[in-house]
Amino acid sequence: MSNLLPSANALRVLAAYGAAVLLFVIGNWVHPGFASFGSVTSILLVASFVGLVAAGQCFVILIGGIDLSVPWVLNAAAILLVTASLGQDSRAIYAVAVTLGMGALAGMANGIGVVWFGVPAVVMTLAMNGIIEGLALGLSGGMTCSACASYAPPVIAAAVHDVWLGIPAALWLWLVVIAVVSFVLSLTRFGRTTYAIGNNARAAYLAGINVNLTTVALYALSGLFSAMAGILLVGFGGQASLGMGTPYLFQSIAAVVIGGVSILGGRGSYLGAAAGAASLTALVSVLLALNMPDYGRSIIYGVVILVLLLLYGREQRE
Amino acid sequence: MPSDLAIAPQATHRRPRAAHVLGQNAGLILAALILLASIIGFAAMFWLEQDRLPGNFEITSTVNNTMPLAVVAIGQSIVVLTRGIDLSVGGVIDLTNALAAIWLTGGVLHMIGVSIAIVLIGAAAGLLNGLLVGLGRLQPIVVTLATLSIFQGLAIRVLPQPGGAVPPGYTDLLVNPNQPTALIFLLIAILGWMALRRSHLGVGIFAIGNDESSAVALGVNAMRTKIAAYMIGGALYAVAGLFLAANATAGDATTGDGYTLTSIVAVVLGGVNLFGGRGSAVGAICGAFITTMIVNILFFAHINPLYQSFYEGLFLVIAVVFGALIGRLVRGRR
Numbered sequence: 001m002s003n004l005l006p007s008a009n010a011l012r013v014l015a016a017y018g019a020a021v022l023l024f025v026i027g028n029w030v031h032p033g034f035a036s037f038g039s040v041t042s043i044l045l046v047a048s049f050v051g052l053v054a055a056g057q058c059f060v061i062l063i064g065g066i067d068l069s070v071p072w073v074l075n076a077a078a079i080l081l082v083t084a085s086l087g088q089d090s091r092a093i094y095a096v097a098v099t100l101g102m103g104a105l106a107g108m109a110n111g112i113g114v115v116w117f118g119v120p121a122v123v124m125t126l127a128m129n130g131i132i133e134g135l136a137l138g139l140s141g142g143m144t145c146s147a148c149a150s151y152a153p154p155v156i157a158a159a160v161h162d163v164w165l166g167i168p169a170a171l172w173l174w175l176v177v178i179a180v181v182s183f184v185l186s187l188t189r190f191g192r193t194t195y196a197i198g199n200n201a202r203a204a205y206l207a208g209i210n211v212n213l214t215t216v217a218l219y220a221l222s223g224l225f226s227a228m229a230g231i232l233l234v235g236f237g238g239q240a241s242l243g244m245g246t247p248y249l250f251q252s253i254a255a256v257v258i259g260g261v262s263i264l265g266g267r268g269s270y271l272g273a274a275a276g277a278a279s280l281t282a283l284v285s286v287l288l289a290l291n292m293p294d295y296g297r298s299i300i301y302g303v304v305i306l307v308l309l310l311l312y313g314r315e316q317r318e
Numbered sequence: 319m320p321s322d323l324a325i326a327p328q329a330t331h332r333r334p335r336a337a338h339v340l341g342q343n344a345g346l347i348l349a350a351l352i353l354l355a356s357i358i359g360f361a362a363m364f365w366l367e368q369d370r371l372p373g374n375f376e377i378t379s380t381v382n383n384t385m386p387l388a389v390v391a392i393g394q395s396i397v398v399l400t401r402g403i404d405l406s407v408g409g410v411i412d413l414t415n416a417l418a419a420i421w422l423t424g425g426v427l428h429m430i431g432v433s434i435a436i437v438l439i440g441a442a443a444g445l446l447n448g449l450l451v452g453l454g455r456l457q458p459i460v461v462t463l464a465t466l467s468i469f470q471g472l473a474i475r476v477l478p479q480p481g482g483a484v485p486p487g488y489t490d491l492l493v494n495p496n497q498p499t500a501l502i503f504l505l506i507a508i509l510g511w512m513a514l515r516r517s518h519l520g521v522g523i524f525a526i527g528n529d530e531s532s533a534v535a536l537g538v539n540a541m542r543t544k545i546a547a548y549m550i551g552g553a554l555y556a557v558a559g560l561f562l563a564a565n566a567t568a569g570d571a572t573t574g575d576g577y578t579l580t581s582i583v584a585v586v587l588g589g590v591n592l593f594g595g596r597g598s599a600v601g602a603i604c605g606a607f608i609t610t611m612i613v614n615i616l617f618f619a620h621i622n623p624l625y626q627s628f629y630e631g632l633f634l635v636i637a638v639v640f641g642a643l644i645g646r647l648v649r650g651r652r
Contacts, residue, residue: 066459068579117639120592122403126579127631127638134628142624250463263457295478298471305464309456 009267012260016275019258019308023282031289041167045160047281048174049236051274052229053252054259055181056107056222058273061256062185063198063215064265065114065121067222069128070252073106074245076136077230081156082240083140083147092153100227106132107223111216143242152234160235170232174274181270194218198266255280258308344645345589345597349604352587352637356611363618374497382493382565384610385500386411386558390577391584391602392507393554396514398585399527400547401594402451402458407555407581409469410443411574414559416473419482419569429488437556443469444552448545466578473571480570484563492564500561504603511599519546527594583630584609587637 027034053070060067077099085095106128113124140148151157160170185191193214196204205211229248234240259276261268283304287297340347364372372380390407397404414436421432443465450461493500514520522543525533534540555574562573582592588605590597612633616626 113635113639117635118642119635119638120586122582122592123586123634123638126582127634129579130627130631130634132631134625134631138622138625138628250467253460253463257457257460263460295471295474298474299468300471302464302467302471305467306450306456306461309460309464310450310454 009260009269009272013269013272013275015308015311016259016272016279020275020279020282023279023286027282027286027289030286034286034289037166041171043281043285044174044278045168045171045236046285047278048170049229049233050248050251050255050281051174051277052177052225052232053248054255054273054277055177055270056225057252058181058256058259058261058268058270059194059218059225060121060222061253061261061263062194062265062268063201063218065215065219066125066253066263067107067110067219067226068122068125068249069106069110069132069223070226070249071245072129072132072136073103073223073226074230074233074248075240075242076106076132077103077227078234078240078244079136079140079143079148081231081234082150082152083145085150085153085156086147087150087153089153089155092155095153096156096231099231100224103223103225103227103230104220105223107226108216108220110223111219114219115212115215137242143240148240151238156231156235157238158235160232170236173232178270178274185270190214190217195266200266251277251280254305258305343598345591345641346601346604347589348641348644349587349589349601349608353604353608353611356608356615360611360614360618363615367618378495378498380607380610380614381498381500382495384607385493385503386561386565387577387580387584387609388504388603388606389507389554389558389561390581391588391606392511392599393551393558394581395585395588395590395597395599395602396523396547396554397458397551398590398592399523399594399597400544401527401530402544402547403462403582403592404447404548404551405459405462405578406443406447406466406469407551408574408576408578409466409473410440410552410555411559411562411577412473412571413443413469413476414440414556415562415569415573416477416482416571417569418560418563419477419484422482422484422488422563424485424487426487429485433560436560437553440556440559441549441553443555444549445545447552448548451548452541452544470571470575473574477569477571480568482563482569484567484569486567489564489567492561508600508603514550515598519543523547524595527596529595580609583634586634589641 024035024040033039053074057067057070080099080102081095084098085091110121110125110128113119113128114121117124119127137143158169159173160168162169164172185194193204193209196207196209197211197214201211226245226248230245233244237244255276256268256273257263257276258279259268259270259272259274261273283301284297287300292300361371364370364376390411394404394407417436417439418432421436422429447458447462447465450456450465451458454461489495492503514523522533522538522540523546525536525538526540526543530540555577558577559574563569566573584605585597585602586592586605587608588597588601588603590601590605609630612630613626616623616629621629
């Protein structure tokens with residue numbers, strides 16, 4: 001802390017923010033008005049969904065894990081929200097509670113599988129994705145149930161779209177999440193524990209940290225954040241649909257990695273991952289503004305991630 | 319072989335030879351047992367439904383449907399053995415499948431040439447992954463996630479709508495609908511695996527999967543080994559793309575997307591250790607067939623197909639948990 005030069009970690013976070021700003025500048029150059037306040041807030045609103053999922057993904061990646069169950073936890077959350085609320089404000093609180101509970105429960109099951117049954121995180125969360133997919137499809141009859149066509153309760157739509165002080169409510173929520181998650185990770189016992197496990201789980205255990213409980217809690221948080229993103233997405237789009245969670249797996253991992261979090265764990269911050277989410281969404285928006293066809297977007301997306309990784313995501317040679 | 323030393327007097331503390339072999343191949347043996355159990359289960363259900371055992375038609379269609387996954391699983395397991403993982407599987411299959419649909423037309427020599435070219439393109443895709451992982455020192459999971467996106471984009475550029483027509487002769491050669499002749503290709507793959515296992519490259523793949531720094535200290539070129547592993551993987555995904563084209567007699571630029579995850583499932587069910595250094599292609603093939611058999615069993619058990627992924631996911635967790643448990647019992651506590 002006494003060092004005046006920014007650390008390598010801080011440089012990575014700065015690079016991620018630099019990339020986001022650069023993309024907005026490029027966007028404004030190819031499409032005047034791209035960097036206007038209204039345009040920026042609407043792009044960041046879309047980024048907030050990725051950002052929320054990335055918060056959970058960041059937690060588990062920090063301990064060297066990964067959460068591949070994001071797509072269907074998010075999708076099931078969206079379906080559960082509309083079917084539990086039936087589009088009525090009076091049922092909104094109940095529906096949100098049930099949905100968040102489902103997400104946390106799925107994440108907790110992931111954590112228990114990883115910790116107590118020794119299943120590799122990739123396999124456990126992959127299997128959980130399938131389990132939730134099967135349940136969501138089966139219980140909703142493949143989205144043919146009468147309740148499945150319900151709209152999001154107006155309260156929840158308002159909680160995404162309403163503008164306070166010029167900024168959409170969901171964006172405020174994301175800002176709060178950024179602040180809280182950053183605070184928890186850097187200034188609390190829980191956060192230090194997380195980094196300790198990510199750096200060396202055995203050493204953390206020997207230092208008296210309850211590694212198992214922390215791991216389960218982190219996976220549960222990941223499920224919770226996926227569910228939260230699902231709720232907001234329904235509020236944003238109005239209805240739930242099948243496959244709506246699929247893009248978020250790739251994007252959440254990419255955001256976390258672009259933000260300078262080591263995929264091996266123990267290094268990085270959510271502040272960087274949030275910048276990663278913003279730059280990814282800005283990139284997609286620039287390409288959309290250029291009328292780039294689907295395939296071109298997909299290719300450039302991959303290339304940009306590779307370039308960013310080559311710039312600062314490389315492992316140190318030991 | 320060190321196993322001969324096991325009976326030497328100075329090594330009496332070693333386990334008996336049978337236990338040693340069992341411990342070394344616990345994953346493979348378990349995969350074979352699960353496969354056997356699932357085949358028996360399927361045959362029993364089939365018999366209850368149809369009053370006869372599965373015949374030539376059922377065997378042929380099972381083999382033909384499993385071929386792409388079996389080939390992909392071999393490629394994925396070679397990458398996983400180096401302590402890597404390849405998520406670009408789906409993209410490579412998409413791309414090669416699309417190219418096959420466009421390029422394959424009549425003429426035997428032409429088709430052979432095109433097939434070889436497509437496999438080489440798959441290897442080139444693997445080369446890109448390998449260079450980024452080996453030379454670029456990037457993490458496999460993020461590299462292949464990014465290249466997945468690139469290959470998927472290229473595939474849609476090549477074949478925007480499903481279509482094309484694969485000549486019937488090509489289908490008959492690769493996935494003969496009348497006889498399970500595709501098993502010959504699996505036999506070739508197993509022979510190739512056995513040769514690889516004993517080659518310099520194969521030893522290197524297992525060595526860096528077990529302990530990269532020790533392997534490097536002993537003279538294994540980690541970079542070259544990784545690049546080769548990803549290239550073999552890419553070539554095999556391309557073969558799977560060809561098999562899918564032959565099966566569907568047409569191409570589809572999204573046909574491979576599901577294979578990224580199912581290949582990992584097959585590899586895990588096949589007893590390949592996701593942390594590298596342990597496993598075999600034979601196990602991966604078993605894993606691929608187990609995956610197909612589960613779907614067949616669910617079908618005959620009249621399970622609502624919407625719940626299919628629920629049971630697959632549940633089965634995957636249970637298989638891995640019990641596999642680890644049995645492996646620990648056989649190998650002794652460590």
